[in-house]
Amino acid sequence: FCQSLNKTSSKIKNVKMSNTEQEATKCISRFCERTADGESPFSGFPLCQEHLDEDLQRCENRKADILEKLDKLSCKLGRQSLQLEKQALAIEIQEIADMFDSIQENLQQWKEKLISSVQNVHDGVSDRLEIASESDVCAKDIATVSNSGNMRDLIQLTVSMESWLDAATRKTAEFDQKRAQLRQRQNNNFGIRSVGDVAAGVQHLQNLFDRHLNDVMKTCWLDDGETKPTGMLEQDSEIGDLTSKPTHVAACTNTAGFFGDASGRVVRADSVWHEISQTLPQPCIFVAFENQSADHLLVLSLDGSVRLKCQGESVSGQTAIKGFECDSRRQLLYVGRANLVSVADLSGTLLHTIDGERIKRPFGTVHGMTANSDKLFMLCATTLMCINKDSLLVDSEIRSRVFNCLTSASVGVGLHGGKIILSDAKLVTQGKTRKYKTSVYKICSVSGELICCVNFVSSLLDENRHMCQVSVSNTGFLFLCNLPTLRVLSGYNFESLASTSHSEAPSDLALLQSQIIVTSTGTNVFSSRSKLHCYKFHAECFFVSSRSQRMSFTLMDRRGTSIFEHLLVFTCKLNTSNIFIDSVEFFIEVYTNYTNDPCP
Ligand SMILES: [Zn+2]
Known part of the structure; x- marks a missing residue:
């Protein structure tokens, strides 16, 4: 840079020399009457010596200014720590990649473990079926030989069967014992399926994953730092003045x-x-x-x-x-x-x-309905009919003992993968007060067996409206619209994740791209308004900043037998030393998990 400046000044001298030889030119600087002594290195216009010097000074100043800026940019003092930081970040990136590789490996192991566990149960049932059909063949053979009256053949046949018979009897006894243990563990005579909803459990991992990694983004300052919604349900808008209920x-x-x-x-x-x-x-x-x-x-x-x-x-x-x-x-x-x-x-x-x-x-009265892209599911009396949407003919029929427990004329029906969700609300009397009891069931869409069940009891709002509807998002969140609340449950284990209550009673809900939930509210004892409420659903807020804490106590009779568990649900924020309580739900939930009889 300095070299080029020197070159410029020598060029100016040259110009000056050549100018003296020519006819005198005036300095172009405003109000300067002097003869030009050379051309400006910047503009090329003629200037007198004084103004040429000023131009040079300006150049010197600019050089000094640039050098000062360069000095700041070169970051002599902080450069070493920046180099260390860069090194550390490169290591961090490698570590993140390694951690993800390890998680993927771990996930693969879990996949194999879960699949092989369910496969074992499947194979056990399959073996039992094989023994059953083999025993049919044996019985038939004995009948044939007996009819022929050949004693020697009969003796040979019975001898040949003994070994198989011993093994089959032993295997069947083991199978029966395992089943008995399972039923004892499920503590239910309701015909619960031999494995729970493993698929929904795995699906739920995605939500846990998203929740945790969103938290990591926030904790590690990788998000944009903007305040985000803290609750899963955010009331967005309402549409009022509806003509009717x-x-x-x-x-x-x-x-x-x-x-x-x-x-x-x-x-x-x-x-x-x-x-x-x-x-x-x-x-x-x-x-x-x-x-x-x-x-x-x-x-x-x-x-x-x-x-x-x-x-x-x-x-x-x-x-x-x-x-x-x-x-x-x-x-x-x-x-x-x-x-x-x-x-x-x-x-x-x-x-x-x-x-x-x-x-x-003939299918009697329709009590509830749901649909996926190919099928329409109609709950009629004691059957769930699966109707093909193209042919409008019955694809299959699901029968379940759970259907016998449904009391409401209008049952909520939803789908969660290959499972059917049913919600049923009924009036119950607790002491002198009348309340709503809502039961939510998950049943297998193949066998009709119960997989899990949860009950909620809530205060009574309107005796004439005890509908409850249910819908499951494609990410496995279950939305339950029961008086007087809209609830979000985990579709996997029916755990309450969020709820919102207002004085009006929601009767139905519709999901729009899993993000917006619309509920309808009709007129009721507290309000004469008819409107729709739109909520935004923030799946990412699932436990990010607030946790639903359950305090439970058990009500026992005088002999010490537990009658049922009460659970108070309140939402609070947690940090390392304090708990800030956000809200306490004003009613008590009676919570019966699937280990108890869902239809006491
Ligand atoms: Zn001048």
């Missing part, structure tokens, strides 16, 4: 091809005789009302600003709706009531009716 809600994420006409009715785009006035909002919520109180479904945008009507014979029935589902991909609504399910498009036009005649078997 809403009972069911369903969300639709694919409304293409449907519009609102000038009269505010949802129509198909190909209905050319309608004057289209607006597009159908996407996503939108379909709201069904209490029987006979409305001849239409209300179609709402998420903020409630767009309100349209969905009309048709499929949606305006005289009997109460027992199940309401929307299939966004097919753009179909399934409305279950009495002894049939109406299949309608988003404009309410009836396309099909699923009744006993159509599926070629």
